Amino acid sequence: MFNRLSSFxxxxxxxxxxxxxxxYIGPPLAVVDYVSVANGLETNPGEGWxxxxxxxxxxxxxxxxxxxxxVAQQGLxxxxxxxxxxxxxxxxxxWWAMTQDERRAVFEEQSHHIRIGMKYLPPIARRxxxxxxxxxxxxxxxxxxxxxxxxxxPAFDELLAELxxxxxxxxxxxxxxxxxVAIER
Amino acid sequence: MFNRLSSFxxxxxxxxxxxxxxxYIGPPLAVVDYVSVANGLETNPGEGWxxxxxxxxxxxxxxxxxxxxxVAQQGLxxxxxxxxxxxxxxxxxxWWAMTQDERRAVFEEQSHHIRIGMKYLPPIARRxxxxxxxxxxxxxxxxxxxxxxxxxxPAFDELLAELxxxxxxxxxxxxxxxxxVAIER
Numbered sequence: 001m002f003n004r005l006s007s008f009x010x011x012x013x014x015x016x017x018x019x020x021x022x023x024y025i026g027p028p029l030a031v032v033d034y035v036s037v038a039n040g041l042e043t044n045p046g047e048g049w050x051x052x053x054x055x056x057x058x059x060x061x062x063x064x065x066x067x068x069x070x071v072a073q074q075g076l077x078x079x080x081x082x083x084x085x086x087x088x089x090x091x092x093x094x095w096w097a098m099t100q101d102e103r104r105a106v107f108e109e110q111s112h113h114i115r116i117g118m119k120y121l122p123p124i125a126r127r128x129x130x131x132x133x134x135x136x137x138x139x140x141x142x143x144x145x146x147x148x149x150x151x152x153x154p155a156f157d158e159l160l161a162e163l164x165x166x167x168x169x170x171x172x173x174x175x176x177x178x179x180x181v182a183i184e185r
Numbered sequence: 186m187f188n189r190l191s192s193f194x195x196x197x198x199x200x201x202x203x204x205x206x207x208x209y210i211g212p213p214l215a216v217v218d219y220v221s222v223a224n225g226l227e228t229n230p231g232e233g234w235x236x237x238x239x240x241x242x243x244x245x246x247x248x249x250x251x252x253x254x255x256v257a258q259q260g261l262x263x264x265x266x267x268x269x270x271x272x273x274x275x276x277x278x279x280w281w282a283m284t285q286d287e288r289r290a291v292f293e294e295q296s297h298h299i300r301i302g303m304k305y306l307p308p309i310a311r312r313x314x315x316x317x318x319x320x321x322x323x324x325x326x327x328x329x330x331x332x333x334x335x336x337x338x339p340a341f342d343e344l345l346a347e348l349x350x351x352x353x354x355x356x357x358x359x360x361x362x363x364x365x366v367a368i369e370r
Contacts, residue, residue: 005320041320054318059244062286100289101247133239135190135226135319 004055006129008086008143009036011048016084016180024164026090026174035086035180037145051088052136053129053143060107065114072121081125081147084180085156088131088140095171096132111166120159123152140174153179189240191314193271193328194221196233201269201365209349211275211359220271220365222330236273237321238314238328245292250299257306266310266332269365270341273316273325280356281317296351305344308337325359338364 010018010029014036021031032048044050058066095103107113117126125147131138148156160177163169195203195214199221206216217233229235243251280288292298302311310332316323333341345362348354 004318052320054320056318057281057288058284061284063284066284096242099243099246099248099251100285103242104285130318133189133241133315133318135237135239135321 003039005040005052005134006055006143007036007038007040007042007050007052008145009038009042009044009048009050010034010178011036011044011046015183017183019179019181020177021179022177024175024177025172026176029088029176029178034183035178051131051140051143052134052138053131054134055127056130060104061114068118069114069121072118074122074125076125076127076145076147078125078147078149080149082182083148083150083153084182085144085146086178086180087144087146087160088174088176089142089144089172090140090174091142091171092173106167106171111163111168113163113166113168116159116162116166120155124148124156124159188224190225190237190319191240191328192221192223192225192227192235192237193330194223194227194229194233194235195219195363196221196229196231200368202368204364204366205362206364207362209360209362210357211361214273214361214363220363236316236325236328237319237323238316239319240312241315245289246299253303254299254306257303259307259310261310261312261330261332263310263332263334265334267367268333268335268338269367270329270331271363271365272329272331272345273359273361274327274329274357275325275359276327276356277358291352291356296348296353298348298351298353301344301347301351305340309333309341309344 010032012033014034016035016037018033018035021029029049030047041052042050127145129143129145131143132141146156195217197218199219201220201222203218203220206214214234215232226237227235312330314328314330316328317326331341
């Protein structure tokens with residue numbers, strides 16, 4: 001089974017209810033009431049939207065960082081993690097034209113993306129999905145997904161503020177911030 | 186137009202005639218007489234095969250290397266480059282589990298992939314297509330494409346011998362080597 005692909009479908013049904021949708025950079029997505037998350041390719045034939053992304057290999061993380069992350073991070077699906085955030089992001093042509101060392105230098109040496117993120121583990125769980133190299137045109141390059149217990153939302157907002165103020169974020173040309181709550185189970 | 190995706194279709198028609206097909210590692214592809222190369226998603230409903238790959242950002246190349254490559258390399262479609270090679274490759278789970286620094290160390294510091302390739306520029310033109318993160322299951326991780334004038338095939342075979350003897354190639358678990366000639370124009 002090809003399970004590295006996920007679909008995030010905004011519409012009238014889903015396991016996650018939308019609390020807010022904000023376009024930070026670039027145009028918004030259509031306003032929807034629910035988001036469903038599924039393995040494989042799902043689309044929305046109605047008035048909502050569907051975004052697709054694939055879990056892939058590390059692009060910047062080095063072994064020493066990975067060891068530290070693995071010790072500190074927790075996975076998705078924790079019962080107390082009833083808040084979520086889906087933040088689709090696109091980076092500009094200048095970012096993609098940079099070589100591997102240049103992008104790593106912006107990502108970590110200058111922006112401290114990994115170091116900043118480490119401060120918010122383990123309360124914030126996350127998964128990164130890549131969209132740019134899917135065989136079909138996607139509106140974004142990355143779908144970033146986060147889960148946490150509600151009391152940790154202020155800390156999550158601090159994390160985002162730090163990242164949005166960084167050198168790396170100068171290359172972001174589209175960003176939508178969707179906050180969700182798990183449907184009562 | 187979404188033009189980073191290419192389809193390589195093996196079958197009864199195409200602009201390239203198959204001279205040979207050899208499975209170096211793992212199972213072969215079905216024997217075909219022609220290969221067609223197209224932008225976008227094309228499939229083969231018959232007894233041949235279709236492989237898809239996408240041109241993407243640099244994964245290992247650093248700026249200093251890029252500068253040297255750009256000066257030395259030539260593009261596809263040179264009139265004298267009537268021989269081609271399509272070499273689909275898959276790497277194993279151990280490769281993909283390595284962090285970015287580990288894979289770079291194998292790729293260049295140990296295997297000298299870029300340094301070896303530089304020796305064969307400009308006669309050998311190349312393009313790398315990624316398959317592993319397409320939204321659909323593909324048999325390979327990479328589709329490597331090369332073009333050269335016929336007298337350069339011995340040098341091309343030397344290049345491949347060097348790469349196949351390297352540390353990087355210990356992680357390759359499927360490789361098919363298809364040699365082509367351009368149909369008379």
